[in-house]
Amino acid sequence: MNVPTLDNTVLSLVTFTPLAGAFLLSLLPRRDRDIKVVSLIVSIAAFLVSLHLPVHLRRSQPGFQYEIYLPWIPTPNIHYHLGVDGISVWLVVLTTFLTPLCVLISWKSIHELVKEFFILLLFLETALIGVFVSLDLFLFYFFWEATLIPMALLIGVYGHGRRVYAAVKFFMYTMIASVFMLAAILWLYARTGTSDFVTIQKAIQSGQVSGFATAAPWLFLGFFVAFAVKVPLFPLHTWLPDAHVEAPTAGSVLLAGVLLKMGTYGMLRFNLGLFPEQSRHNAKWVVVLALIGIIYGALVALVQPNMKKLIAYSSISHLGFVVLGIFSFTQAGLDGAMYVMLAHGVSTGALFMLAGILYERRHTYEISEFGGLATPMPTYAAFFLFITLSSLGLPLLNGFIGEFLVLSGAFQARAIYGILGTTGVIWSACYLLWMYQRVFLGRVQNSVNNSLPDLDGREQIALWPAAVAALVMGVAPLVWLNAIDPAVSTALEPLTQLASKAVGQ
């Protein structure tokens, strides 16, 4: 195990390539062009290396792969333990996929402190990947917290008007919520003497953890609160619109594309993995919150005058689907939840890029400022329509698969969940298409918009991969699902055991 092979080092390589790139950037002189080129190369390299993971993943094999397990700190007993399964592998790829696009989209929009911007971006990438590949609770917590600082700085330094307020709000929400997770981790560590996820999971399943039964509800909540803030689940969502509106485009893309998934991933991995009984016990109110999130997010999105805020609220709605899928405890629901995470990452990421492109031209996100943009910017309008359709769940595009699976899972769990969830799909068509209509169709209302230039080559290069991914994910979902499915059924195992036990009694 300790002999370095490609199999056990590739994850470290993927995780730390961006960090090495950030370090390299810090040594470079402040020539903006060089810095951008280097960050682009580094992020593409990370993406290419990360492709190794799904390509060589042994898909039918349960459990974690590409594992590396090295002692790091003797007391507390922390190991450098990385590994991925069919769930996390895609989130890693999603991260590495979006980062080069973020670099491209920020090419011209960042004017000051360019070097720091790209250092932060690459640092953030490492932290995000680290969250998805850590199998040690402390390591996980490390990376979890490490995402906070670059993101807060990206918002606070490079954002728009009320950026400082948004950055501090984002930081404090996450920080305070993470404390509860840390408390739960500390408790688990104090009782088991290890922070290794797999070991703790086994210890809990075999009932070796003393006092677990009484503490479990609190532990579940400790983890859950930290994740729920990140998702964000209603009513802990208020930081998200602020953060999105103020963040620079790249920040929004990573925030919506990846950061939010840290929360849902955490629920799937830790809440379900460590506390199956509590998950089942608490599922009812979690699902209710998720449904509120779906409907409330959509309704609020409907009335937003600000394009970016609209997309932000649509994220709350979409992430509600993910939580609904996870806490339906059905194979279809969890498969779908995973798929929505990936699809949402691609299409909402692209939507934020599109909004950012418009902002660069007009310095506003107000929908009322636009109208009839399809005439001066036909290519842009075409991209926008395509991504909008994928986001609202048009069959044959990526959004549909996930939502369909989630809803069929929700129906299996309880019909009313499915019925209420389905209204979310309708709402999302309403707010997205209505926005599209107001921005692109009709005549040009505001004469300034007549002279807006269409997409240039760089912007198209940034958008094409997202558009292609949206299409491929809609047409050939099995490429993703046949890795997700076995991993999900492993994750569901303790829950189904629980259910059959309950039936047996």
Added chain:
Amino acid sequence: MNGSPLYHAFATPQGVEYLRILPEIVLTVSGVLIMLLDPLVDERQSQRTLGAIGLIGSLAAIAATVVQAQYPGLGFWGMVHVDSFSVFFHFVVTTVVAVVILTSYEYMEVQQIRAGEYYALILLGAVGMCLMSSAVELVLIFIALEISSISTYILAGFRRRAAISSESSIKYFLLGSFATAFFLYGVALMFGATGSTGIERIGTVLASAQAAPVLAYLAVALMFVGLGFKVAAAPFHIWTPDVYEGAPAPVVGFMSTAPKAAVFAVLLRIVFEAHAPGTLWLIWVVAALSMTLGNIGALLQDNIKRLLGYSSIAHAGYSLVAFAALPDQGIPAAMFYIASYAAMNVGAFAVVSHFAGAAERYVTLEDYAGLERRSPVLAAALTIFLLSLIGIPVTGGFFAKFYVFSAALRAKLVGLVMIGLLNSALAAYYYLRVIVVMYMREGREEVPVPPVSFGLGTALGLSVVATLYLGILPGRVLEYAAKSASGLLR
């Protein structure tokens, strides 16, 4: 009477016993040397020459600590005990001294303070602090405490031309003497209760007695008041913000770390080695109060020195949480906390002293606006220290909090741990304010940022490396602390 000072009274100390106080000797000699040379060197040159001697003295003291570590054991009629515990604190104190001298070098020039006795006072104060960590006899502890305190009283008033500095000095002196008096009362009562002033002897008496005498409880309470004052634990913290605001910035960096470390060492010996009775609830309450009051106080501060002053109250509270835990986890956790707090706080004050400018004009948060644009290196260093003070992973502050809280959890102090964790989340806000101001606000033109000198650069580099080392590879330090804890508990 074994182990009591009277027993050995007539034996002359052997040579090896002098090696056991080698760092103290080295520090005294260099301190006295500075005093003697001060009138001889040219006034314009004195700052450089004497500072260099001070630096060499502190480095020699670090080396002497390494020598001292080779000769563990008792010395001087059982009053001094060199073990890995005391060596640990010697190392912390002497390193802090070196970093502070490196910081002061430039600061003193900017402030135009003639600085001969300044360096001497730092070194002589360090003698007291070092002695405190190895003293195992209450009277010697008291003397050491006084040596360390008196020099910090003077140091606090070193910005002679600033009224606020004199105020700080007087305030510190009056309240401090009051507190040491409490401590002395406690020592006297402890002698009455147990018939000894030797810590080990007290420990045996108190452990063997069926129920500790009432007098012992009172003695512990009084000693705790005195020591609680010195570490700025609530409710004995009122002086802290005022004194920190007025004292010269490098001195604040010094007095918020080194004497505190030494006093914590004494407290560890009293709580765990002397088996002081009734400390659990005392510590519980004081720790909870310090964390909460310190953090709430810091939320409202606009002066960075006051802010860090309140934060140091809170950090005293976090360290005290470890004192309520079981000894085998509590002692190493407390030691680790003290070491990492020393690293990050001395570093933070190095930045503050550099940035304060002549007559310490730039010490409000507003002055830090846009620091990132004008001096990215300073801003990055301060950010690392502040993140460590928050307790973000990959910095020493995280593991410090982690060890403390997990030790407390093992002792089933769930309530205290929750108070501590909520406090550390709350604390994130005011540290973050500083970072926000540095990175996200436009700077004011008139606030100058002098270039970073070599000495300051070294000081900052050392603190950053120490902070990150403790955050990435805390294993060895903790192992060492655990080893010394087991020595203490034997």
